[in-house]
Amino acid sequence: MTAGPMNAVCVFCGSSPGADPAYEAAAQATGRAIAERGLALVYGGAKVGLMGQVADAALAAGGEVFGVLPRGLAAKELAHTGLTRLEVVDSMHERKARMADLSDGFLSLPGGIGTLEEVFEVWTWGQLGFHAKPVGFVNVAGFYDPLRAFLNHMTGQAFLKPMHRDMAIFADTPQDALDAFAAYQPPAVDKWMEREQL
Numbered sequence: 567m568t569a570g571p572m573n574a575v576c577v578f579c580g581s582s583p584g585a586d587p588a589y590e591a592a593a594q595a596t597g598r599a600i601a602e603r604g605l606a607l608v609y610g611g612a613k614v615g616l617m618g619q620v621a622d623a624a625l626a627a628g629g630e631v632f633g634v635l636p637r638g639l640a641a642k643e644l645a646h647t648g649l650t651r652l653e654v655v656d657s658m659h660e661r662k663a664r665m666a667d668l669s670d671g672f673l674s675l676p677g678g679i680g681t682l683e684e685v686f687e688v689w690t691w692g693q694l695g696f697h698a699k700p701v702g703f704v705n706v707a708g709f710y711d712p713l714r715a716f717l718n719h720m721t722g723q724a725f726l727k728p729m730h731r732d733m734a735i736f737a738d739t740p741q742d743a744l745d746a747f748a749a750y751q752p753p754a755v756d757k758w759m760e761r762e763q764l
Contacts, residue, residue: 570698572747574606574632576669578684579616580677581644589676592706593619596675596740601629603744608668610661611635611653613646616675621646634664662687671700671747673740676709692752693730700750702735702743710736729753 577600583590593616600607607624610617611633621631630650639645640654655661666672666688674685689701703710714736720726733753737743 570670572605572670574608574669575600575744575747576608576665576672576688577620577675578672578677578681579609579620579675580681581610581612581615581617582678583615583619584676586707588707589616589709590619592704592740593675594623596620596673596704597623597625597629597631598627599740599744600624601627605744606630606632606650606668608632608634608665610665611646611649612639612644614644616677618646620675621649625649632668634661634668636661666691666697669699671750672702673743673747674701674703674710676706682713689734692733698752700735700747700752701733702737702746704740704743705736705738 577596579593597607597620601624607621607629609621612618612635621633624631625648633646633649633652635645635652635654636658637654637656645652653664655664662684672685672688674681685701691697692699692701705711717726717731717734721728721731730753735743735746737746
């Protein structure tokens with residue numbers, strides 16, 4: 567399986583702004599970088615926190631922004647009403663599946679457990695060979711350093727193969743992450759198939 571053309575990038579990120587102003591600046595830079603490359607932004611559809619910042623920045627730079635929001639969150643008036651398109655779906659499961667279908671790569675900014683849950687799910691799908699799309703983390707102000715160390719620990723303990731660990735791209739800037747996405751080559755073998763078995 568090979569990676570296809572890059573037309574849209576999904577961004578997972580916090581629904582709060584976080585404690586460090588660098589996080590909001592990085593969200594804005596990510597939205598701009600995606601739009602300036604002629605890519606569409608796909609995200610969770612909310613107007614709050616880093617989610618709203620990344621969407622607003624992409625829109626301000628002339629980009630297309632597609633949001634996918636569960637009905638329960640839309641009812642709480644969290645929906646961003648200025649998007650190119652906002653889809654309201656029935657469940658979180660539907661939301662994540664729709665975002666994955668619309669996207670050619672997945673980029674995580676700082677966030678909480680929802681952000682981690684989303685990125686780990688799509689990374690797992692890639693590990694299993696269900697897609698060949700890149701997955702990455704913008705490591706703003708060292709936010710993802712502990713996660714990177716833990717992934718290396720998992721690899722050292724033989725719970726994660728080095729080739730699957732290497733699927734996760736860590737970059738200091740959204741521009742570097744998008745450059746790595748453009749050059750991404752998925753592993754040649756899936757989670758259980760060893761090269762000698764091919």
